Amino acid sequence: MPPELTKETEYYQCGTEPSTANKTGEWRFLTPEKGRKLSPCRQSCLLEGEIPLWLEAVKKDKWKEAWQIMSLYNPFPALTGHVCFHPCIENCNRGQLDQEIDIQAIERAIGEWRLANYERLVKLKEAKGRIAIVGSGPAGLSCAYYLNEAGYAVTVYERSKLIGGMLALGIPDYRLPRKVLQKELALLQEEGIKFVAGCTIGKDLKLTELYDQYLQVFVATGAWFSRKSAIPGEESRGVWNALDFLSMINSGQVPAATDPVVVIGGGNAAVDSARSALRMNGVNNVTLIYRRSKVEMPADPQEVEAAEREGVELIFNALPRKIEKKGEVIRAVLLDHCKTSLEGLTVDCSRAFRKNCGTVIMAIGQEADLSVFGNMEKPTTLFAGGDLISGPATVPEAIRSGRLAAAGIRAKIEGLPETEPVSAEENPVLFSELNLKSKINLELQQRQADPSAEAGRCLGCGSCTSCGICYIFCPDLAVDQIDGRYQLNPDYCKGCGICVKECPSQALIMKGGR
Amino acid sequence: MKIDELNRESEMIYSGHNACPGCGAALAVRYLTRALGTNLAVVLTASCWSIIAGMPPFTALKCPVLHCPFPSAGSVGSGLKRGLNAKGLQDTTVIVLAGDGGTFDIGLQSLSGAAQRNEDYIFVCYDNEAYMNTGMQSSSATPYGALTNTAPYPLFKEGQKKDIMQIMAAHGIPYAATATVAFPEDMEEKLKKAKEISGFRFIHILSPCPPGWGTESSDTIHLSRLAVATGFFPLYEVRNGVNWKMTVPTDEKRIPLNDYLSGQRRFKKMDEPRRQILQKEIDRDWESLMKRVNNSK
Numbered sequence: 001m002p003p004e005l006t007k008e009t010e011y012y013q014c015g016t017e018p019s020t021a022n023k024t025g026e027w028r029f030l031t032p033e034k035g036r037k038l039s040p041c042r043q044s045c046l047l048e049g050e051i052p053l054w055l056e057a058v059k060k061d062k063w064k065e066a067w068q069i070m071s072l073y074n075p076f077p078a079l080t081g082h083v084c085f086h087p088c089i090e091n092c093n094r095g096q097l098d099q100e101i102d103i104q105a106i107e108r109a110i111g112e113w114r115l116a117n118y119e120r121l122v123k124l125k126e127a128k129g130r131i132a133i134v135g136s137g138p139a140g141l142s143c144a145y146y147l148n149e150a151g152y153a154v155t156v157y158e159r160s161k162l163i164g165g166m167l168a169l170g171i172p173d174y175r176l177p178r179k180v181l182q183k184e185l186a187l188l189q190e191e192g193i194k195f196v197a198g199c200t201i202g203k204d205l206k207l208t209e210l211y212d213q214y215l216q217v218f219v220a221t222g223a224w225f226s227r228k229s230a231i232p233g234e235e236s237r238g239v240w241n242a243l244d245f246l247s248m249i250n251s252g253q254v255p256a257a258t259d260p261v262v263v264i265g266g267g268n269a270a271v272d273s274a275r276s277a278l279r280m281n282g283v284n285n286v287t288l289i290y291r292r293s294k295v296e297m298p299a300d301p302q303e304v305e306a307a308e309r310e311g312v313e314l315i316f317n318a319l320p321r322k323i324e325k326k327g328e329v330i331r332a333v334l335l336d337h338c339k340t341s342l343e344g345l346t347v348d349c350s351r352a353f354r355k356n357c358g359t360v361i362m363a364i365g366q367e368a369d370l371s372v373f374g375n376m377e378k379p380t381t382l383f384a385g386g387d388l389i390s391g392p393a394t395v396p397e398a399i400r401s402g403r404l405a406a407a408g409i410r411a412k413i414e415g416l417p418e419t420e421p422v423s424a425e426e427n428p429v430l431f432s433e434l435n436l437k438s439k440i441n442l443e444l445q446q447r448q449a450d451p452s453a454e455a456g457r458c459l460g461c462g463s464c465t466s467c468g469i470c471y472i473f474c475p476d477l478a479v480d481q482i483d484g485r486y487q488l489n490p491d492y493c494k495g496c497g498i499c500v501k502e503c504p505s506q507a508l509i510m511k512g513g514r
Numbered sequence: 515m516k517i518d519e520l521n522r523e524s525e526m527i528y529s530g531h532n533a534c535p536g537c538g539a540a541l542a543v544r545y546l547t548r549a550l551g552t553n554l555a556v557v558l559t560a561s562c563w564s565i566i567a568g569m570p571p572f573t574a575l576k577c578p579v580l581h582c583p584f585p586s587a588g589s590v591g592s593g594l595k596r597g598l599n600a601k602g603l604q605d606t607t608v609i610v611l612a613g614d615g616g617t618f619d620i621g622l623q624s625l626s627g628a629a630q631r632n633e634d635y636i637f638v639c640y641d642n643e644a645y646m647n648t649g650m651q652s653s654s655a656t657p658y659g660a661l662t663n664t665a666p667y668p669l670f671k672e673g674q675k676k677d678i679m680q681i682m683a684a685h686g687i688p689y690a691a692t693a694t695v696a697f698p699e700d701m702e703e704k705l706k707k708a709k710e711i712s713g714f715r716f717i718h719i720l721s722p723c724p725p726g727w728g729t730e731s732s733d734t735i736h737l738s739r740l741a742v743a744t745g746f747f748p749l750y751e752v753r754n755g756v757n758w759k760m761t762v763p764t765d766e767k768r769i770p771l772n773d774y775l776s777g778q779r780r781f782k783k784m785d786e787p788r789r790q791i792l793q794k795e796i797d798r799d800w801e802s803l804m805k806r807v808n809n810s811k
Contacts, residue, residue: 016573017569017571017573018528018530019528019529019530019531019568019572019573019574020529021530022530022531022532022568023530024529024530024531248602279579405756437739467517468520471517471520472698473538473541473695475535475541476529476530476531476535476540477527477529480521480522481521489529489746491529491530492530494534494535494536495535496535496537496724496731496732496734497535497732498537498731498732498734498735500732501732501735501736502735502736
């Protein structure tokens, strides 16, 4: 059909319809889509938290959104912002460029925002049922939070007069300010969670009685039973076990300690005890003795470093043989050199040495105290978590265990399918896989004090940061921007794959088919 | 360029155009029309874009398009601009879009004429280094050693790529610049500069062609970036034919040309001596460009 000659314009006018009628999406045999690649921080997170997502929200100053994402995995960012060891920071890809993102500071900032901008959850008029939780440590609190959120009436039983379990009694004030914990607990009470302090299950109340009164019970009593060492003199006065020592300090009492203090053990309880002892009046010399080398210490390296900085003396490869006394008073610890190898521990008894001391703190391990169960006969279903199950572990691990228990309890009561936890064994996005060349305005930058600016440094490994590179480099204009998010337009995408290749965060994958 | 402000409406081309997946030319025209604004008239000579722009009644460009014969791009552009001026439409920016065939070979005489007369429009050559639309025949923009359908294996393209930028600079035109699709900001900035200048302006754009070069369609941007990093296609501008200035600095220690060649099927069978020759050619051109840039400082 020849084009018409129009009189008005006096030239051949053709091509007046937009080519958008031509749906070039039909050419495609590969389709880009948002991938599910793990970032190193997400992969190493003990809570399985979607760190890149809440960093992205903080970057845009959307604090409420950040809290909402955070609370899916971790209801207590104010607490973990202080006590978590943040393996995420260690593994951050940005570390290979300039400096790791300070995820801890941002997590803490979200926690502070939450404490300041708390809003009570909107709940059903009638609770779905009553749940009892035994133990008010991080596992119990997290389970209580999630069950309360789901509409259950939750009562938490605590043996001690102080609520918080290990958070209140085990972790020293300098690592977790008590004000933060109290604020967090106040919010939980505000939510309607009941706390019964000073009630030992297994003694004051039987576990079976709880089963009679409540729909379901979650037991998270922790690992509070200190292991014994069988060293002569261990039972003398002036020898503490680390948990008792820490609990006394943290509940405001002053345990008797005479300078110099020796701490035996290499875990976090040992380092906490050493650093707490150093803060006591009249204590100037604290020595930590561990039977293996420094790199083998199970304690968090940052904590060990801090202890060293504060002046705690560290002795490695030494095993206590005997605690020496003069009358009833401790004078010294007799130590042997020892070596650890694959075969085990070899002790060299020929070169014993003395370390003078007035107080000994034993921190050689904790175990679960099973007395809570009494001589209970087969419960139908038993939910338990935290250190009680895992043995001494960390606060984030306990919070995760509480979260999973809450999901399990809901699944049991409501008949929901149990959600499978995402496998953390998947390989994370490597630094070398990131296409940083296509990142616009990427500058080397050290840590920023402002949380939003700091979150802006996140490279967003494996997740979309809405940078718009896919939009910029699409030859077919097949990427639409909707409210600041980018979306593929399947009508026009020809499947060239430029967006997948150029995405600086490697957030896209190519999928076969249309 | 603020990415948040860009959307389908602010672009000057439509989706649904007929370019191959991963087309560098489609991207190049998308960037340059966006930079030039809405008051625009495009002259299209025979090239890939004659097809990409669509069959009547469809059009992929949001501005008037005038198709013209192969050798006449330069003169049709001159005529259109003068015609618009005569009608009182001086504000309309006229751009001529030509491929490397329509610029380096067939269109060279009318291009040279228009440049010599200093006609007031922007001539854009999007260079995919062969006659890709008609079936990958060699042009004088095809680099030494590449395989094309007129130089199939065991033949190789002979002779070096024509230095069109020096030819255009020799005309003493007010503005000439190179650009490529991996650097959209650079390209838009150059087009905006060019828009402000009157007289003949020439933009040479390297636009990778996945089917013609034998590359993955997803490699377009990557290759374009490598072409700059190897010194194969330096990004610079020339004012009045004498003032040479680099716009995207390339490291003095350029990466080896092999990195750029190895991803492309057209260079796959190129033997080592030929690679050496091409590398030397690039090195020599780079040095002479650096001399010109340094002399202009």
